[in-house]
Amino acid sequence: MHFMTALGAAWQQRNSLLCVGLDPDPAKFPAHLQGRPDAILAFCSAIVDATADLVCCFKPQIAYFAAHRAEDQLEALIEHIHARHPGTPVVLDAKRGDIGSTAEQYAVEAFERYKADAITVNPYMGRDSVDPYLAYPDKGVILLCRTSNPGGSDLQFLDVGGLKLYEHVARLVAQDWNASGNCGLVVGATFPAEIARVRELTGDMPLLVPGIGAQGGDVAATLAAGRTAAGTGLMINSSRAILYAGKGEDFADAARQAAIDTRDAINAHR
Ligand SMILES: O=C(O)c1cc(=O)[nH]c(=O)n1[C@@H]1O[C@H](COP(=O)(O)O)[C@@H](O)[C@H]1O
Structure with missing residues (x-):
């Protein structure tokens, strides 16, 4: 299924714009999971199972897996999401950006190895560095535009011929790169x-x-700035505030409550 179709269905069926970010940091895991070789998978799948009915998508951040030699656990986690929670899109947050021949390998990694439904990509190496992802027309390609960090202004706010650089990226993606209707943009809350x-x-x-x-x-x-006329159009991510809402054996219940509160706070402004 096309990523955008799955996302649209999830917005409607779950009545949620919440994206739960899966940024597993073993140092923050509850004591009973510490030291387990499969701790990252156990932690993330418990969070996924506790929140899947509350989200429009999940966003695993690849660095949190790769840093701990846990790419196999990322593969298993995405397989788990597809098998147990079908219709829940998975956005692989990898922020890739490289020349075309290398980007082809990153695209294979994201879409064929991990079977992600979408990937985050850095557009600042230009169109040919993004083409290998766009070549998968059913997959979402979500390009960094105006990032949430303070230093995002260093480059993204530069004036480029009367527009700020992030505005130029937004216009270029909307008018040119989105021929298959599979592009999205990252803009910080x-x-x-x-x-x-x-x-x-x-x-x-x-x-x-x-x-x-x-x-x-x-x-x-x-919400006031970004919702569409239909009251959707947004994947609003929260990672740490949900993942680490609780510190004990009931961490997944605490995460569920934090996800409910966040979804409801979002819905109150749709
Ligand atoms: O692409 C992203 O997801 C991203 C872009 C951005 O501008 N800012 C940003 O924080 N992120 C990611 O969103 C998540 C934010 O995590 P929390 O601050 O814990 O909710 C992390 O995985 C970041 O890598």
């Missing part, structure tokens, strides 16, 4: 004015919006 500008430049294009929760982004302002 920490910058609602820029979310509004990106929405203005891109019509109803789905936006991945990280930065609520641990980074302090404003939910009400994010």
Whole structure:
């Protein structure tokens, strides 16, 4: 199924714009999981099972797996999501960016090895570095536009011929790169004015919006700036605030409650 079709169905059926980010940090795991060789998979699948009915997608961050030599656990986790929670899109957060021949390998890694439904990609090496992902027309290609971190302004706010660089990226992706209708953009919840500008430049294009929760982004302002006329159009990510809501054996229950609270806070402003 096309990523955008699956995402649209998840927005409707789950009545949720929440994306739970899977950023497993073993140092923050509850004591009973510490030291287990499969701790990352056990932790993440418990979170997934406790929150799947509350989300429009999951977003595993690849560095949190690769840093711990746990790529096999990432593969197993995505397989678990597809098998146990069909219809829940998986966005592999890899922020890749490289020349075309290397990007082809990254695309195979994301879509054929991990079987992700979408990937985050850095657009700043230009069109030929993104083409290998766009060549999978059913897969989502979510390009960094206006990132949530303070240093995002260093480059993304530069003036390029009357537009800021992030505005140029938004327009280029919407008008040129999105021929298969499979592109999205990353815009941080920490910058609602820029979310509004990106929405203005891109019509109803789905936006991945990280930065609520641990980074302090404003939910009400994010929704006011970014929701579409249908009250959707957003994948609003929260990772640490949900994953580590509890510290004990009941961590998955605590994560579920945090996900319910976040989904409801989002829905209150749709
Ligand atoms: O592409 C991303 O997901 C991303 C882009 C961005 O601009 N800012 C950002 O925080 N992220 C990711 O979103 C997640 C945010 O995590 P929390 O701050 O714990 O909710 C991390 O996985 C980041 O890598």
